[in-house]
Amino acid sequence: MNLELRKIEIKDVVFGEVPGVKDGVLTVCKQDIIDELMEDVNVKSIKVDIAKPGEKTRIIPVKDVIQPRIKVEGKGNGFPGVTSEMVQLGSGKVNVLDGVAVVTIGDIVGFQEGVIDMWGEGAKWTPFSKTLNIVVDIEPVEGLDPHTHEATVRVAGLKAAEFIGKAGKEAEAGVVDKYEMDDIFTETSKYPDLPKVAYVEMLISQGLLHDGYIYGVNSGKILPTLIHPNEELDGAVISGNCVAACDKITTYQHQNNSAILDLYNRHGKDINFVGVILTPELTTLEGKFRTCDYTAKLCRTLGVDGVVVSEEGYGNPDSDLLMICKRLEDSGIKTVLITDECSGWDGMSQPLADTTPEAVAVISTGNVSHVVELEPADRVIGSAEAIATLAGGWEGCLKEDGSMVCELNAVIGATSEIGYHNLTVELY
Amino acid sequence: MSYKVLYYVNQFFGQVGGEDKAGMAPVIKDEKVGPALGFDQLMGEDAEVVGTIICGDNFFNENNEEAVKFIIDAVSEKNPDLVVAGPAFNAGRYGMACAGVAKIVADELKIPVITGMYEENPGLETSRAKAIVVETTDSAAGMKKALATMSDLARKMLKGEKLGYPEDEGYFAQGKRLTVFSDKRGSERAVEMLLARFKGEEFKSELPMPVFDRVAPAAAIKDLSKAKIALVTSGGIVPNGNPDRIQSASAQKWGKYNIAGKDSLEGEFYTIHGGYDPVYANELPDRVAPLDMMRKFQKEGLIGEVYEYFYTTTGTGTSVGNSITFGSEIGKELKEAGVDAAILTST
Numbered sequence: 001m002n003l004e005l006r007k008i009e010i011k012d013v014v015f016g017e018v019p020g021v022k023d024g025v026l027t028v029c030k031q032d033i034i035d036e037l038m039e040d041v042n043v044k045s046i047k048v049d050i051a052k053p054g055e056k057t058r059i060i061p062v063k064d065v066i067q068p069r070i071k072v073e074g075k076g077n078g079f080p081g082v083t084s085e086m087v088q089l090g091s092g093k094v095n096v097l098d099g100v101a102v103v104t105i106g107d108i109v110g111f112q113e114g115v116i117d118m119w120g121e122g123a124k125w126t127p128f129s130k131t132l133n134i135v136v137d138i139e140p141v142e143g144l145d146p147h148t149h150e151a152t153v154r155v156a157g158l159k160a161a162e163f164i165g166k167a168g169k170e171a172e173a174g175v176v177d178k179y180e181m182d183d184i185f186t187e188t189s190k191y192p193d194l195p196k197v198a199y200v201e202m203l204i205s206q207g208l209l210h211d212g213y214i215y216g217v218n219s220g221k222i223l224p225t226l227i228h229p230n231e232e233l234d235g236a237v238i239s240g241n242c243v244a245a246c247d248k249i250t251t252y253q254h255q256n257n258s259a260i261l262d263l264y265n266r267h268g269k270d271i272n273f274v275g276v277i278l279t280p281e282l283t284t285l286e287g288k289f290r291t292c293d294y295t296a297k298l299c300r301t302l303g304v305d306g307v308v309v310s311e312e313g314y315g316n317p318d319s320d321l322l323m324i325c326k327r328l329e330d331s332g333i334k335t336v337l338i339t340d341e342c343s344g345w346d347g348m349s350q351p352l353a354d355t356t357p358e359a360v361a362v363i364s365t366g367n368v369s370h371v372v373e374l375e376p377a378d379r380v381i382g383s384a385e386a387i388a389t390l391a392g393g394w395e396g397c398l399k400e401d402g403s404m405v406c407e408l409n410a411v412i413g414a415t416s417e418i419g420y421h422n423l424t425v426e427l428y
Numbered sequence: 429m430s431y432k433v434l435y436y437v438n439q440f441f442g443q444v445g446g447e448d449k450a451g452m453a454p455v456i457k458d459e460k461v462g463p464a465l466g467f468d469q470l471m472g473e474d475a476e477v478v479g480t481i482i483c484g485d486n487f488f489n490e491n492n493e494e495a496v497k498f499i500i501d502a503v504s505e506k507n508p509d510l511v512v513a514g515p516a517f518n519a520g521r522y523g524m525a526c527a528g529v530a531k532i533v534a535d536e537l538k539i540p541v542i543t544g545m546y547e548e549n550p551g552l553e554t555s556r557a558k559a560i561v562v563e564t565t566d567s568a569a570g571m572k573k574a575l576a577t578m579s580d581l582a583r584k585m586l587k588g589e590k591l592g593y594p595e596d597e598g599y600f601a602q603g604k605r606l607t608v609f610s611d612k613r614g615s616e617r618a619v620e621m622l623l624a625r626f627k628g629e630e631f632k633s634e635l636p637m638p639v640f641d642r643v644a645p646a647a648a649i650k651d652l653s654k655a656k657i658a659l660v661t662s663g664g665i666v667p668n669g670n671p672d673r674i675q676s677a678s679a680q681k682w683g684k685y686n687i688a689g690k691d692s693l694e695g696e697f698y699t700i701h702g703g704y705d706p707v708y709a710n711e712l713p714d715r716v717a718p719l720d721m722m723r724k725f726q727k728e729g730l731i732g733e734v735y736e737y738f739y740t741t742t743g744t745g746t747s748v749g750n751s752i753t754f755g756s757e758i759g760k761e762l763k764e765a766g767v768d769a770a771i772l773t774s775t
Contacts, residue, residue: 124609146707195626207705244677244702244745258615270623283704306622308615315703315744334625336618341635342678344747347605348557350638361621362635365614368745369678370607391677391702391745407678408607409745415607419614424634428594428604 001090001230002180006072006173007098013050013132019164021171026097028134028164036163037136042144042152047137049381051103051118053130058122058377059103061113061386062412063153064239065128065250066102066161070095070169078162079235081216083155089215090230095168098175101131101252102164104157105382106138113390114245114412115374122374125411127421128252135381136160150209154240158251179230179264184274184302194272195305199229199259200295201418202320204241204248204312205280211240212249212312214278224279224295226302229260232276241312244391246368246407246414247340249312253413258420259310259338274302279324281317288320296327306334310418314342314368318353329358336361340415341425343367345407351425366415366423368392369407376402431475431586434508435464436499436529438522441514441568442482450521452484453491454498456506463575467512470579475586479506485521488528495525496532503537510586513559515544515574516551518566523551530559540585544574545600552600560585561600646769655768658735660758662743663709663716663775664701665693675742676702682741682754684761687734692720703744704775716775735767743774 009024016027034046051057071077074092078084103116116128123129138156140149181187188196203212205220212219214227214237227236237254249257260276267273279295282288299307307328311321321337328335341351341364351364376399377384384402387393392409399405408414413421439449441462460468461480468477481502488495503511511533513526526543531554534541541559545552546566555561560581564574577598584591594601610617617634624631649655666674672683687693693713699706714720722734739758743751762770 197622206703207707210703210705258613259618262613262615262619266619266623271626306626308618308622310615310618313703334622336622336625338614338618339635341605342745342747343605344749345680346749347607348603349747349749350640351605351635352638355637355640357637359637360633361625361631362633362637363614363618363621364634366607367605369747388673389676389700391675394675394680395673409677416614419616419618422610422613423607424610424614424617425605426593426608427601427636428591428606 001228003091003230003234004093005096005177005179005233006093007096007175007177008168008171009174010097010099010132013100013134015050019167021168026100026167028167033136033160033163037138037156037160040152040156042140042148043138043156044141045139049135049137051133051135051381053118053123053132055118056378057118058380058384059105059116059133059135060380060382060384061105061390062116062245063104063106063113064157065252065412066157067252067255068097068100068102068161068165070165072169076234079158079238082213082238083158083162086215089234089236090228094234095171095173097165097168099132101128101133102157102161103128103133103135104138104153105135106153107140113386115387115406115410116412117374117377120375121372122411125372125408125414127413134164137382150240158238179233181228181230181267181273187272187274191268191272194270196274196303197263197271197306197308198274198277198299198302198304199263200277200279200299200307200309200324201257201259202279202281202309202311202317204317206283209241213238213240219278219280220282222280224277224291224298226298227276227278229264229273229276232257232260237278244313244368244409245412246392246409247313247417249416249418250413253416253418253420257418259308259418263308274304281312281320283316288323292320292323292327295324296331299328299333300331304333308336308338310338312417314340315353322354322356322359326356326358336363338363338365338417338419340365340417341367342369344369345371363419364425365417365419365421366408367425368409368415371405371407372411374404374406430473431509432478432506433471433475433582434503434506434511435460435467435477435480436511436513436526437462437464437480437482438525439482439484442480444482450484450486453487454481454483454495456481456502463515463571466575467579470575471582474583478508483525485525488525489521492528495528499529499532500537503533503539508539510582511539511541512578512582513541513543515562515564515571515578516549517564517568517570518546518549520550523549527551527555530555534558542578542582542585544578556600557602560591563598563600649769652731653729654732656733656735656766657722657731658762658767658770659717659719659722659738660770661717661738661740661773663773664699664742665697665709665713665717665740666700668696668698670700674700674740676700677742677745679742679746679750682739682758684737684739686736687719687738688736690719691723693717701742701744701775716773718773735762735765
């Protein structure tokens with residue numbers, strides 16, 4: 001497969017009548033976006049705002065973050081299987097509005113949305129304080145059942161990103177990232193001496209607000225599956241979940257999966273990157289045995305020497321993570337895990353819900369209960385009060401002056417377990 | 429400015445006597461005795477030892493209440509900025525006494541404590557989380573080095589400076605897992621760690637595997653038909669509106685709610701748990717906290733009765749530290765209420 005991500009560097013976003021990119025400035029037409037999303041009969045109203053890095057702006061409660069793009073050569077614009085017709089992804093040329101993100105917020109359906117601060121202390125804790133954020137506030141019609149409510153909001157966000165992405169159609173790309181990888185046999189004949197490495201990406205798959213989707217298929221319905229890294233970079237995997245904000249993999253992070261990118265970066269030099277295995281995190285014991293056995297079997301079938309495994313969420317999926325690790329290490333496959341930890345406010349609690357001696361190489365991306373203090377914002381997009389009910393917040397954590405205290409749990413992407421952010425944990 | 433330090437030593441280092449004096453009751457002297465003198469000199473202008481508490485090791489361990497009271501009074505009177513105990517090297521009872529001082533002073537009086545011990549000293553496990561425990565040799569031959577390290581760290585503690593890594597500074601890790609920024613993102617560190625493994629190079633896992641407690645199961649109930657059973661859940665089932673504001677993740681508290689006279693939780697309860705699909709639990713909360721089935725068993729005579737309160741919290745992301753506290757508190761209440769057994773449901 002041969003994929004080009006052509007990055008159009010965007011320095012600013014403004015509202016205007018005619019969408020497009022000129023001199024690094026992206027113009028979006030607010031009313032056009034609203035009209036596009038209002039076509040869904042389940043959407044009652046849409047608001048669109050812009051939040052820029054450095055502004056004293058807080059966005060809450062954030063559901064998903066999506067990168068706006070348009071495919072300019074090859075099939076598969078948008079998100080096939082979800083917002084557009086089904087085609088094979090992973091090849092072609094894509095214009096990316098680099099530095100821009102669509103951020104969806106709206107009336108809460110669960111407790112697992114998050115916060116993005118665009119400035120100051122809060123900005124350090126989330127990777128999405130550095131993007132120019134087009135914030136889409138989605139209000140569904142009354143009386144929807146929770147599953148339809150979730151789907152309405154999720155699809156509206158994807159459509160918004162697809163719609164906004166059109167502005168980059170004619171724009172000139174700066175950096176062009178090329179991702180080219182042939183079948184495993186060809187690649188192995190090219191690099192016979194390099195260790196073969198697979199990436200296992202675990203996906204929360206636990207029902208409403210806890211599902212990922214692959215070409216529109218709910219990850220909870222699949223056996224672990226092999227996917228070409230280009231497919232994920234091209235939009236085959238999307239977030240349908242609002243697990244704790246800190247470590248859910250937003251759609252943006254699937255489109256720019258850092259584990260895939262960092263493995264790709266070494267492909268042909270230090271390693272032979274043979275592919276991505278998407279593994280659902282199920283709640284039943286039988287499900288865990290099935291998926292973990294199956295994941296290890298796929299790795300063995302590929303004949304890999306090493307695997308990077310990333311988790312999504314925490315708690316019971318810690319068991320899946322370590323079960324996969326044990327099976328791989330027992331097969332002689334060197335395994336590195338990426339996870340975050342629940343060490344409590346004081347950092348004194350045991351970090352994981354499970355343990356296994358085979359897990360000798362683990363990257364920690366932070367303690368989800370690490371408490372941060374966030375200054376008052378000049379502008380809140382969404383609802384500041386939502387923090388009281390979000391995972392990581394509590395009643396009274398929002399002070400009268402607008403400042404708030406919360407756990408990293410509530411901060412989007414803070415402890416990303418695909419290693420998208422730069423937190424770690426040190427033992428003192 | 430010069431900080432005030434209060435020093436604690438046992439009868440031997442307090443120059444009172446050996447094993448024959450181990451039963452001595454605590455005394456406080458205004459002068460600097462034994463290691464307190466060396467420590468004071470090392471601190472120079474930065475701090476002054478304003479008193480030395482001397483207590484027999486046997487006395488501390490056998491008359492703990494009295495020793496504790498003495499220390500509290502002495503600390504209150506001298507009002508030091510830091511308390512130094514030991515170093516105890518590999519002396520077990522002395523180590524336990526230093527750990528006792530750490531508990532009282534650091535944990536309860538909130539004044540920082542520094543001590544020193546050999547890695548096998550039994551006092552280490554109970555004090556390392558509360559005090560800074562400098563790693564020492566197993567005998568007093570290492571006094572000079574121990575005091576040098578203790579004074580270096582004491583200076584930083586007094587000035588409110590951040591201590592470096594335990595292995596660099598020479599103290600035992602307190603077990604505190606601190607979130608910090610790295611110069612590389614996590615995925616890059618993961619790939620580098622994998623490459624190091626391929627090459628057989630050294631690497632350091634960022635998360636050593638935790639060691640778990642093992643809880644012995646309670647004895648079986650002989651006659652269920654007479655037993656009082658309580659319902660306890662970590663599934664976040666609370667009365668509608670969540671009156672006690674229990675968190676949806678990383679719980680900081682638990683709640684208990686009266687279920688006397690109720691046959692089911694339907695309609696009056698819902699879940700605030702953020703870690704699972706709530707739709708089905710909200711339809712029928714008994715799916716998580718099965719009061720309906722308990723009542724059925726009660727009517728059938730399978731169990732004696734259902735305790736009139738059910739206990740609840742949120743399990744997702746809740747620290748083990750908090751869980752231990754919740755479990756101890758709930759367990760105590762159940763025991764006092766004469767509950768014979770509890771059904772604990774998770775999600």
